[in-house]
Amino acid sequence: MVEPNCPVTAACHLAVTRAYSALKEAGADERVAYEAAETVYAWHHPEVPRQRVPFVIADWLP
Amino acid sequence: MTVEGGVVDEIGVLSRIEALCAEKGLRMTEPRRVIARVLSDSEDHPDAEELYDRVKAIDSSISMATIYRTMKLFEEMSIVSKRDFGDGRARYEKQSGPEDHHHHMIDVQSGEVIEFFNQELEDLKKRIARDLGFELVDHHLELFGVRLKKKH
CATH class of the missing domain: 3.30.1490.190 (Ferric-uptake regulator, C-terminal dimerisarion domain)
Structure with a gap:
């Protein structure tokens, strides 16, 4: 899912997927890793309502 | 179907969710089946994180992303309704061991x-x-x- 007024940037996508996978590899709980990925996305896209963020990044993460 | 006892009741509720999915042409993968079952068994209004916790107890391989994708799909196909109680997102708790604390x-x-x-x-x-x-x-x-x- 892509927000209509929020073009996905390579940097954002990379940072989100990297944060998630790095935390998982470090043994972090799934919810902790997912929340971290949400925070990273929200930093790149503060214009996207926070409640929508987990649904947006769901298409990027395994 | 006569509903007498929890097992029959559980099957009945589960069948309703799965029937809805079938009616709408949704392919039932195993994660979707587990999530549908957990939703059927829920008497409250779980958010995605609470749902994840309950699903994890049945199948720990199902990720948060799968939960969100499935809920989005179920909502888009009018299989479930999303409610906003105005309390924002539930926060999580993490289990951590003292030996490798960081x-x-x-x-x-x-x-x-x-x-x-x-x-x-x-x-x-x-x-x-x-x-x-x-x-x-x-x-x-x-x-x-x-x-x-x-x-x-």
Whole structure:
């Protein structure tokens, strides 16, 4: 899912997927890793309502 | 079907959810079946995180992303309704072991994750808990930041 007024940037996508996978590899709980990925996305896209963020990044993460 | 007892009732409710999925032409993968079953068994209004916890007890391989994708799909296909009780997102609790206790510093620009341990911080948290009348049994901490510019 892509927000209509929020073009996905390579940097954002990379940072989100990297944060998630790095935390998982470090043994972090799934919810902790997912929340971290949400925070990273929200930093790149503060214009996207926070409640929508987990649904947006769901298409990027395994 | 005559409903007498929990098992028959459970099957009946589950069948209704699955029948809805079939009626709408939704292919039932195993994760979707588990999520549908958990939803059927829920008498409250679980959010995605609560749903994840319940699903995880049945199949630990199902991820948060799968939960969100499935809920989005179920909602788009009018299989479930989303409710907003105005309380924002549920926060989570993490189980952590004392032997490898550490925290994370996350670079929001690159996604890089750095593990760290700081005894001063650990002592401070215990002291805060004690001052509030608690013995600290668990906690987790993620710091998010951008790298400072190097001075030339």
